[in-house]
Amino acid sequence: MSERIRKTTADRERANLADYAWVRHDFSWQHARSWLSGLPGGRGLNIGYEAVDRHAVGERAGAVALRCLDRSGAVRDVTYAELARRTSRFANALRARGIGRGDRVFTLLGRTPELYVAALGTLRAVSVCAPLFPAFGPEPVRERLHRGGGKVLVTTPELYRRRVAPIRADLPELRHVLVVGDGPAPEGTESFTAAVDAAADTFEVPPTDPDDMALLHFTSGTTGHPKGAVHVHEAVVAHYATGLYALDLRPDDVFWCTADPGWVTGTSYGIVAPLVHGATVVVDAAEFDAPRWYDTLQRLRVTNWYTAPTALRMLMRHGAELARRHDLSALRFIASVGEPLNPETVMWTREVFGRPAHDTWWQTETGAIMISNYAGMDVKPGSMGRPIPGVEAALLERGDDGRARVVDGAVRVLDTPGAVGELALRPGWPSMFRGYLGDEERYRAAFAGGWYLSGDLARRDGEGYYWFVGRGDDIIKSAGHLIGPFEVESVLMEHPAVAEVGVIGKPDAVAGEVVKAFVSLKPGYRPIDALRLELLALGRRRLAALAPKEIAFDQHLPHTRSGKVMRRLLKARELGLPEGDLSTLEVSR
Ligand code: WT7
Numbered sequence: 287m288s289e290r291i292r293k294t295t296a297d298r299e300r301a302n303l304a305d306y307a308w309v310r311h312d313f314s315w316q317h318a319r320s321w322l323s324g325l326p327g328g329r330g331l332n333i334g335y336e337a338v339d340r341h342a343v344g345e346r347a348g349a350v351a352l353r354c355l356d357r358s359g360a361v362r363d364v365t366y367a368e369l370a371r372r373t374s375r376f377a378n379a380l381r382a383r384g385i386g387r388g389d390r391v392f393t394l395l396g397r398t399p400e401l402y403v404a405a406l407g408t409l410r411a412v413s414v415c416a417p418l419f420p421a422f423g424p425e426p427v428r429e430r431l432h433r434g435g436g437k438v439l440v441t442t443p444e445l446y447r448r449r450v451a452p453i454r455a456d457l458p459e460l461r462h463v464l465v466v467g468d469g470p471a472p473e474g475t476e477s478f479t480a481a482v483d484a485a486a487d488t489f490e491v492p493p494t495d496p497d498d499m500a501l502l503h504f505t506s507g508t509t510g511h512p513k514g515a516v517h518v519h520e521a522v523v524a525h526y527a528t529g530l531y532a533l534d535l536r537p538d539d540v541f542w543c544t545a546d547p548g549w550v551t552g553t554s555y556g557i558v559a560p561l562v563h564g565a566t567v568v569v570d571a572a573e574f575d576a577p578r579w580y581d582t583l584q585r586l587r588v589t590n591w592y593t594a595p596t597a598l599r600m601l602m603r604h605g606a607e608l609a610r611r612h613d614l615s616a617l618r619f620i621a622s623v624g625e626p627l628n629p630e631t632v633m634w635t636r637e638v639f640g641r642p643a644h645d646t647w648w649q650t651e652t653g654a655i656m657i658s659n660y661a662g663m664d665v666k667p668g669s670m671g672r673p674i675p676g677v678e679a680a681l682l683e684r685g686d687d688g689r690a691r692v693v694d695g696a697v698r699v700l701d702t703p704g705a706v707g708e709l710a711l712r713p714g715w716p717s718m719f720r721g722y723l724g725d726e727e728r729y730r731a732a733f734a735g736g737w738y739l740s741g742d743l744a745r746r747d748g749e750g751y752y753w754f755v756g757r758g759d760d761i762i763k764s765a766g767h768l769i770g771p772f773e774v775e776s777v778l779m780e781h782p783a784v785a786e787v788g789v790i791g792k793p794d795a796v797a798g799e800v801v802k803a804f805v806s807l808k809p810g811y812r813p814i815d816a817l818r819l820e821l822l823a824l825g826r827r828r829l830a831a832l833a834p835k836e837i838a839f840d841q842h843l844p845h846t847r848s849g850k851v852m853r854r855l856l857k858a859r860e861l862g863l864p865e866g867d868l869s870t871l872e873v874s875r
Pocket of ligand 1: 296333485501505551623625626627645646647648650651670740741742754757765766767768
């Protein structure tokens, strides 16, 4: 099918949004795949090709792919044609180093053009893109590089010295470190610029099986190590379709996803979906800053804005006046993800921006938006929305541990409106994770009775809208980032004074939750402030962004019968709740 016809297909379906015709229209993922190009000659499907190559020739070649803001606010544009050349150079540089299909290429970079070039070049080369959050401390970086078997790392000299050099000796598989930026490359690394400058600027995407591994994103569990969720090239079908339905993306849009590519939102929607649509992606190197954000929305005439409840709540704190001083008339669609979006925030966006924030729900494992208040549908403030076309969701009856009850491999689907159950999805959507790297058992445990179990608790109203209730486990959500208590506990346990640790998420008005650790001490140590400060510093040094913000000493940590610290009980105490069944706890409001 030619580009022209494909566009018309999408346009026609968009035109039908208002009367929901596309919901009745028999959507199928098979059908959505026809919106993409596929590799020439039927040689497969490649995310990088859909995001870059297919726009780099023809009418969109000169369109802006990346609109990059450096820390000073200066704008630098990268067109689709230039993105093709730069990602080709990177792909060729990988090839010259013997890095090929399936090899893992990690990034530990701020939001600069090089991050996008490395990610897309890696995808085009059919190597695996594994982006790390640059605020991770050396421990989370080591853990992930090691688990992921990273062969290449792209970072900066400064991040290399601070986060990687101390652990490099533990990473024998890490063969090449490319550093971005001027100045001499630290020992054991080479210059990114020199490597790409030496490479040719054309690259033909090799045949790619839709099931070839494309992206690796680490996510946290309650116990054990972080899990590497494996995504494949076929995921691009879901990135495109959800971009269309849930985020209202169109080719001439200026799309700003405020999430860092170190998290799945920042790749699925900060890189892939908007580029596959041929839109312009805003890339901002700076961290949250209310006046700067409004300035960016105004100056860059952002049309679609995908952000998080924590950010919206921080903007609310700065007041509506600041927003009203800006011309935000270009803004057409606002969406939110990552944590409960409270109704007050939805009302506020409606009042201040003239349009409501559309909540969307999904996970690292789902790879793309699964439930949302999608374009053209009535937003119910406080609700996550409805399953997007092609997604089948259900609520499963819970057992004593708060998770879905599985009897002889079977589960029970709850049909009564208002009933709380574990939110489950019917496998089969294209961006579903295909495994936890090297951990088949945990992958199997994520499914039961023909459903993928999300670990979240929710209810559904009579109109089919889903409402978030809480997590069915102990995982912490701080400013939209998942934090596994085990990873935090393990670091604190290294301190000689510490006998045992239990880590929980303590409710916080802006961040949703902050990390709080309860620590019991070994004999001979006293619970004094100096020790508390030492432990906080240890956390910051080793974990950086994941570090606990608060530490309480407690010589009587509650235990389960099997001897594990009972985080649920610690949390109940912290919230001043009865110490009974916490699985019914309503955390969203
Ligand atoms: C967990 C997944 C994929 C997006 C980024 C997070 C929570 C996500 C919502 C929402 C309430 C939400 C859930 C989910 N979450 N969206 N709209 N309302 N909670 O991906 O890091 O894998 O986290 O984030 O608890 O399970 P993630």
